[in-house]
Amino acid sequence: MGLENNYFELLNSILKEGNRAIPFLMLDLDRIDENIQLLQKELKTEAHLRIVVKSLPSYPLIAYIANKLQTNRYMVFHQPFLSDLASKLDHQADILIGKPMPVKTAAYFYKYISKNNPDFNPFTQIQWLIDTKERALQYLQLAEKLGQSLRLNLEIDIGLHRGGFHSFDALNETLTLISEHSDKIEFSGFMGYDPHVVKIPSVIRSQKTSLKRSNEFYEECKTLVCEKFPQLWKDHLTFNGAGSPTASLHNSASSPLNDIAAGSCFVKPTTFDIPTLHNYQPACFIAAPVLKKMKGTAIPGLEKLKKFMPFINKKNAQSFFIYGGYWKADYIYPEQLEENKLYGVSTNQTMVNAPKNTNLEVDDFVFLRPHQSEFVFLQFGKLVIIKNQKIVDEWELMNNN
Numbered sequence: 001m002g003l004e005n006n007y008f009e010l011l012n013s014i015l016k017e018g019n020r021a022i023p024f025l026m027l028d029l030d031r032i033d034e035n036i037q038l039l040q041k042e043l044k045t046e047a048h049l050r051i052v053v054k055s056l057p058s059y060p061l062i063a064y065i066a067n068k069l070q071t072n073r074y075m076v077f078h079q080p081f082l083s084d085l086a087s088k089l090d091h092q093a094d095i096l097i098g099k100p101m102p103v104k105t106a107a108y109f110y111k112y113i114s115k116n117n118p119d120f121n122p123f124t125q126i127q128w129l130i131d132t133k134e135r136a137l138q139y140l141q142l143a144e145k146l147g148q149s150l151r152l153n154l155e156i157d158i159g160l161h162r163g164g165f166h167s168f169d170a171l172n173e174t175l176t177l178i179s180e181h182s183d184k185i186e187f188s189g190f191m192g193y194d195p196h197v198v199k200i201p202s203v204i205r206s207q208k209t210s211l212k213r214s215n216e217f218y219e220e221c222k223t224l225v226c227e228k229f230p231q232l233w234k235d236h237l238t239f240n241g242a243g244s245p246t247a248s249l250h251n252s253a254s255s256p257l258n259d260i261a262a263g264s265c266f267v268k269p270t271t272f273d274i275p276t277l278h279n280y281q282p283a284c285f286i287a288a289p290v291l292k293k294m295k296g297t298a299i300p301g302l303e304k305l306k307k308f309m310p311f312i313n314k315k316n317a318q319s320f321f322i323y324g325g326y327w328k329a330d331y332i333y334p335e336q337l338e339e340n341k342l343y344g345v346s347t348n349q350t351m352v353n354a355p356k357n358t359n360l361e362v363d364d365f366v367f368l369r370p371h372q373s374e375f376v377f378l379q380f381g382k383l384v385i386i387k388n389q390k391i392v393d394e395w396e397l398m399n400n401n
Helices: 005-016 029-042 059-069 079-086 103-112 133-146 168-180 207-228 303-312
Strands: 024-028 048-052 073-076 094-097 126-130 150-155 185-193 238-242 259-262 284-295 318-323 329-333 349-354 365-370 382-387 390-396
Touching: 005 284, 005 329, 005 365, 024 029, 029 059, 029 382, 048 059, 059 390, 073 079, 079 094, 079 103, 094 238, 103 133, 126 133, 126 185, 133 150, 133 168, 133 185, 150 168, 168 185, 168 207, 185 207, 207 238
Parallel strands: 024 382, 048 073, 048 259, 073 094, 094 126, 126 150, 150 185, 185 238, 238 259
Antiparallel strands: 024 284, 284 318, 284 365, 318 349, 329 365, 382 390
């Protein structure tokens, strides 16, 4: 199922029949279902799937995908999202924090956590990510202040070089600290992120070599715990990694992971148009109404050049102003539509140009593909949900306050 013109012609007709005309963020559940099935086929059989919340910042969307995948594991990168989820999830959920949070943020979360959801235990169901011994000490102090035990998952640098434990000495010191204070801080596993595996140019290092190096270091970290800290080793430890770009590379017994994170692959914004996700379908689109249509292109101060503009660029044959704009997104329908860089972009009304043969009128919708989901989705009030070529619902976004 590609991005044929008739697909967007159908979406345009659906939106024009609706009772509202503003910029929409649209999700196609049929495409999302296909992407879910594809990931299920690619996943390592014994690994658990963990949904990356920042990439799918809508609780109904998260719940939909979690139900399809039969998972109750989530990765969260933002305190407001954590607070929102803690008010909704049940006693089976497990949350892994995806980046090391300032201890002040964790303290704030616990101070203001909703008391209306007794099913969720914020101490036993959250793993806080730790990247240094100093941060582990801070969380130890927080645990003592709260009078509760906190679960700590250690971030290891397996080649991305964005922080985390990169030496066995530093890791050994932190594991020793945890072991000495096991009544207040509990070792819950490792997290190692490896997008560099598919991003390093092959002339520098092959994907196979990069993956092998990352997996070997990860495995050595696990061995360190098993051999030197057997008291910390448990059957239910979380060894998380991957992400949408590399999830399919961890489908063999050689992978050290038992917990694989993914999120963006389900909606596939343009940043994820990469070889490892080639078979996944774009499932998220911005639709914006056309407000004005003009013949030619007139630039303030350059009015005398208007008649020459189509010769400079054939796309200057028509000008349109759309409702909104300046999103992190690419115009995809109608074809050959583009922003006029000379005129400048606007979040209010953006000028776009098109060739003479482009069939586009006022009140039609133009369509864009977001570069990413985590930021772009949050610019829209609700997500418009399509299934079986019909608008079936509107889904709320996560609480971002």
